[in-house]
Amino acid sequence: MSKVAFYTLGCKVNQYETEAMEELFENKGYTVVDESEIADIYVINTCTVTNLSDRKSRQFISRAKKNNGDATIAVVGCYSQVSPDEVSKIEGVDVVIGTTERNKVLELCEKARENNEKFNIVKNIKGHKEFEAINIEDIKSKTRAYIKIQDGCNQFCSYCIIPYARGPIKSRPIGDIIYETERLAKAGFKEIVLTGIHVASYGKDIKGISLIDVLERVGNVKGIERIRLSSIEPTLIDHDFMKRIVKIGKVCDHFHLSLQSGSPTVLKRMNRRYTSEEYKNIVNIIRDHMPDAGITTDIIVGFPGETEEEFNETWEFVKDIGFSRIHVFKYSPRKGTPAAGFKDQIHGNIKSQRSEKLISLGKKLMKEFNSRFENGTMSVLFEEESKKYKSHIEGYTTNYVRVRVENDDNLIGKITDVKIRVSKNDFLLGEVIK
Numbered sequence: 373m374s375k376v377a378f379y380t381l382g383c384k385v386n387q388y389e390t391e392a393m394e395e396l397f398e399n400k401g402y403t404v405v406d407e408s409e410i411a412d413i414y415v416i417n418t419c420t421v422t423n424l425s426d427r428k429s430r431q432f433i434s435r436a437k438k439n440n441g442d443a444t445i446a447v448v449g450c451y452s453q454v455s456p457d458e459v460s461k462i463e464g465v466d467v468v469i470g471t472t473e474r475n476k477v478l479e480l481c482e483k484a485r486e487n488n489e490k491f492n493i494v495k496n497i498k499g500h501k502e503f504e505a506i507n508i509e510d511i512k513s514k515t516r517a518y519i520k521i522q523d524g525c526n527q528f529c530s531y532c533i534i535p536y537a538r539g540p541i542k543s544r545p546i547g548d549i550i551y552e553t554e555r556l557a558k559a560g561f562k563e564i565v566l567t568g569i570h571v572a573s574y575g576k577d578i579k580g581i582s583l584i585d586v587l588e589r590v591g592n593v594k595g596i597e598r599i600r601l602s603s604i605e606p607t608l609i610d611h612d613f614m615k616r617i618v619k620i621g622k623v624c625d626h627f628h629l630s631l632q633s634g635s636p637t638v639l640k641r642m643n644r645r646y647t648s649e650e651y652k653n654i655v656n657i658i659r660d661h662m663p664d665a666g667i668t669t670d671i672i673v674g675f676p677g678e679t680e681e682e683f684n685e686t687w688e689f690v691k692d693i694g695f696s697r698i699h700v701f702k703y704s705p706r707k708g709t710p711a712a713g714f715k716d717q718i719h720g721n722i723k724s725q726r727s728e729k730l731i732s733l734g735k736k737l738m739k740e741f742n743s744r745f746e747n748g749t750m751s752v753l754f755e756e757e758s759k760k761y762k763s764h765i766e767g768y769t770t771n772y773v774r775v776r777v778e779n780d781d782n783l784i785g786k787i788t789d790v791k792i793r794v795s796k797n798d799f800l801l802g803e804v805i806k
Contacts, residue, residue, distance in 0.1 A: 562596070
């Protein structure tokens with residue numbers, strides 16, 4: 373029996389697409405093995421957000437060849453799309469596929485093995501506006517399932533390569549989304565996550581429909597108890613959107629709103645479509661309707677020209693908002709984006725100092741947010757045995773706080789009320805209410 377291994381970099385969309393490709397191979401009789409094992413075929417699903425992502429892809433290609441010099445190697449995804457010729461020239465690469473036609477990966481890998489051929493089917497996606505479905509029939513997770521509802525991005529932030537890698541926005545037909553949701557509900561899933569490259573733009577390429585319409589339709593599917601959104605653009609949210617969200621009754625009170633900077637001048641250089649003041653008003657709207665909502669975000673430090681004053685604006689803004697969790701990234705110039713050519717690139721040591729300062733603040737804010745729920749009762753979807761504490765299982769609340777309780781395998785995949793006893797740095801400890 374032939375073996376195939378996958379190595380996935382990047383976002384939840386990539387992870388979803390990898391799982392779909394794995395299924396193609398499994399349906400043909402292949403055994404999917406760990407990326408570190410010897411396999412007949414290796415598929416690298418790449419990310420190209422930073423130069424580091426590209427380097428990691430190249431490193432794994434080299435590692436795969438060392439594992440098995442006769443293996444067939446396919447490189448797919450964003451790095452392939454942006455730099456197809458560069459990827460084709462890497463020693464050992466047999467198949468190169470971009471961000472379209474990934475459903476051909478099995479066919480091309482087998483042809484490459486049988487005929488000792490090489491394939492590069494990367495196409496120009498500048499005008500590609502059709503959503504390409506690569507479906508998953510057998511979800512491997514047992515608690516939370518992802519549904520890809522959208523692809524592409526029209527934002528063109530000055531630091532981001534993704535619009536060039538994924539092309540313009542493409543919305544998945546709502547009928548397909550509902551069909552997959554119903555199938556997941558029948559399989560016993562309680563929570564689904566709607567994901568995409570720029571989820572907030574869903575429907576902008578289709579007349580008469582938007583993301584809130586999808587949420588309302590998905591909310592009518594019996595068996596689904598929680599609907600979670602992946603990262604969304606802040607400008608999507610207004611009072612009407614939140615009123616409709618609350619009425620659905622299943623949408624989680626957790627919003628990952630991309631910030632990137634709290635400085636108005638940096639936001640402008642980034643070509644973000646909002647000001648820090650507008651962002652703050654949007655957070656207030658969310659909290660008006662969902663007072664305990666978890667607000668998480670991404671922040672880039674060391675963007676070209678970022679002064680100490682601008683960084684301090686971000687630090688103060690983050691503190692003022694009181695995020696429940698933040699992810700901090702040091703700016704990395706990405707060839708092919710406008711920002712890579714900006715003057716006043718920031719020294720690495722300064723980026724590191726600013727990153728550490730924000731990470732420290734983020735930990736403090738997380739602890740403050742979590743402590744609000746001590747001695748209260750929270751609803752938790754239990755997902756797995758704790759990796760650190762084998763005597764405990766853990767899961768997440770609707771507002772995305774991690775909760776641990778004493779081990780009980782019967783709770784995995786179930787939503788249960790928990791009495792919170794104590795708040796730790798990054799999780800809550802409690803006991804199940806019998």
